[in-house]
Amino acid sequence: MKKIATREFEASRYLDSEEAIQEYLAACLEDPNPDVFLIALGEVAKARGVAQLSKDTGLSRESLYKTFSPGTKPRFETILKISKALGVPLGIKQGSEKPTCKPETSILFKFLRIIAGLCRCFRFSSKALPV
Numbered sequence: 001m002k003k004i005a006t007r008e009f010e011a012s013r014y015l016d017s018e019e020a021i022q023e024y025l026a027a028c029l030e031d032p033n034p035d036v037f038l039i040a041l042g043e044v045a046k047a048r049g050v051a052q053l054s055k056d057t058g059l060s061r062e063s064l065y066k067t068f069s070p071g072t073k074p075r076f077e078t079i080l081k082i083s084k085a086l087g088v089p090l091g092i093k094q095g096s097e098k099p100t101c102k103p104e105t106s107i108l109f110k111f112l113r114i115i116a117g118l119c120r121c122f123r124f125s126s127k128a129l130p131v
Contacts, residue, residue, distance in 0.1 A: 009115055012046035025088055035070040042068030044086055056085035
């Protein structure tokens with residue numbers, strides 16, 4: 001039987017526009033698990049360049065990678081500093097505002113969020129998944 005080569009899914013490969021980044025972060029922020037948003041910030045950091053983010057925030061690269069790791073509890077000011085340096089400051093929208101993204105973009109990133117979640121389950125889960 002022929003082996004199929006695969007590589008790990010990285011959302012950062014698909015975050016090639018401001019609209020894509022904003023939609024991706026908004027979708028991940030809706031997830032009740034805070035690790036999803038932290039990992040999403042890490043993917044945006046990879047897409048933009050962690051070295052530059054380190055310079056812009058004054059945080060070391062090691063500290064940034066630790067911040068984006070599942071299970072960490074970074075300070076709120078750290079998250080604000082990172083999001084501002086990435087050019088995606090956090091804010092609150094009124095419920096009556098309509099999303100500015102295209103529906104196909106929204107569907108795409110909901111799909112990417114599901115795939116990324118599955119990848120995290122297989123990588124970070126300490127429990128065996130049922131077969």
